[in-house]
Amino acid sequence: MPIPLKIDYLSIAEADLQDIFDYIFAESPSSAQKTINLFDKNISKLALFPLLRKTVNDPILRAQGYRLLIIDNYLVFYVIIAGHIEIRRIIHGTRNYAFLL
Numbered sequence: 001m002p003i004p005l006k007i008d009y010l011s012i013a014e015a016d017l018q019d020i021f022d023y024i025f026a027e028s029p030s031s032a033q034k035t036i037n038l039f040d041k042n043i044s045k046l047a048l049f050p051l052l053r054k055t056v057n058d059p060i061l062r063a064q065g066y067r068l069l070i071i072d073n074y075l076v077f078y079v080i081i082a083g084h085i086e087i088r089r090i091i092h093g094t095r096n097y098a099f100l101l
Helices: 011-027 029-045 059-063
Strands: 006-009 067-071 074-081 084-092
Touching: 006 011, 011 029, 011 084, 029 067, 029 074
Parallel strands: 006 084
Antiparallel strands: 067 074, 074 084
C-alpha cells in the first residue's frame, strides 16, 4: 500500500470551500454539511492516489503541474509538490478558471 501524502490547502482554496459552504447553507444547512463531507471524502483519497486524477486541458496549467479532481459540479485544482499535495482552488465547474489560478 502506498504511503499517504500530506494534503495542504492554500488559503484561497480554504476560502473557496467556505464560500461554497456558506452559499449552500443559506438554502439548506444539511445539504451544506453533506457537500463538505463529500469534498473531504474525495479529497482525502488523493493522499493515496494523487496521480489517478486527470491533468487539466489548459497547456499552461498542465505545464505547471495542475491536476483536476471533479466533485459533483465543482473542480478541485491541485498540484503535487515535494511529496505532498497542495489544493490550490475549488471552484464551480461553470466558471472560467484559467484567470483564477
